[in-house]
Amino acid sequence: MPEVKKISDGIFEVIKDKRQLATKNLDPGKTVYGEKLITVEGVEYRTWDPRRSKLGAMVLKKFDIPLKEDSKVLYLGAASGTTVSHVSDIVSEGAVYAVEFAPRSMRDLIGLASRRKNIHPIMADAGKPDSYSHLVEPVDLIFQDVAQPNQAEIAARNAVCFLKKDGYLLLSIKARSIDTAAKPKEIFKAEVKKLEQAFEPRFEVLNAKDLMPYHEDHLGVLAKLR
Ligand code: SAM
Structure with a gap:
C-alpha cells in the first residue's frame, strides 16, 4: 500500500x-x-512533476508555500495549465485567476477550466493589470512565471492592484530572459534588489534559492509586502 x-x-x-x-x-x-x-x-x-513546474520545484527546495484550501491566487504566466491544475487541487475551496497571453495555451486553459470551477482563465498581458482588474478579486498569493525581462516590475504592478496587505508573492526568475550574457548569480542579485527597492510597492524577500536540479538558471523567490 x-x-x-x-x-x-x-x-x-x-x-x-x-x-x-x-x-x-x-x-x-x-x-x-x-x-x-x-x-x-x-x-x-x-x-x-517538479521538472515541469517551478512551483513544484519550490516545494522540493523547501520553500514555505503560503496556500490553504480557501486561498485566492493570481497566477501570471499560466501556459496550458500544468501548474495551474495543481494550484487548483490545493485551493479546492478558493480561486485561481490564471493570466496568459498566448492564444494556443489559452485554448487548453479554457478546456481545463471547464472541468475545474475554481480556475478563471484570463487572456491578457500580465504587464497591464488594469486591463483585467474588473475580473480579479484581492488575492492572498501572486504566483508569477512569465519569463520576461521586466519580471520584478510586472510583479509590483500586479501587487498594487490585487495583493492583500498580508499577501505573498512567489516568483520564478529566469536568468536568460533578463540577460543572456551576464552570470545568473549577478542577475539574481540585481532582481532581488529590484523587488526590494526599485518599484512601489516594495517587497521583503523572505527566501530566494536557485531551482536546480529541476530548472537550470532559475531563481525561486518568496516575498511579502513591506
Ligand atoms: N507556469 C507555467 C507552468 O508551470 O505550467 C509555465 C509558464 S511558461 C514558462 C511562461 C508563460 O508565460 C508562457 O505561456 C507565456 O506565453 C506566458 N507569458 C509571458 N509573458 C506574458 C505576459 N506578459 N502576459 C501573459 N502571459 C505571459
Missing part, C-alpha cells in the same frame, strides 16, 4: 516505489499532462 505524507496544506508526498510530489485530484479519474494517478485509502492523488 502506498504511503502518504503531508508536506503542507494540500501538498503531499506519495511513496510508492519512490517518493513523488502530489496533490489531491479535484477532477477524479482525469489527468492533465500525463501525470500518474495514485489512490490511497479512497483518495486519488495526481503526481506533480
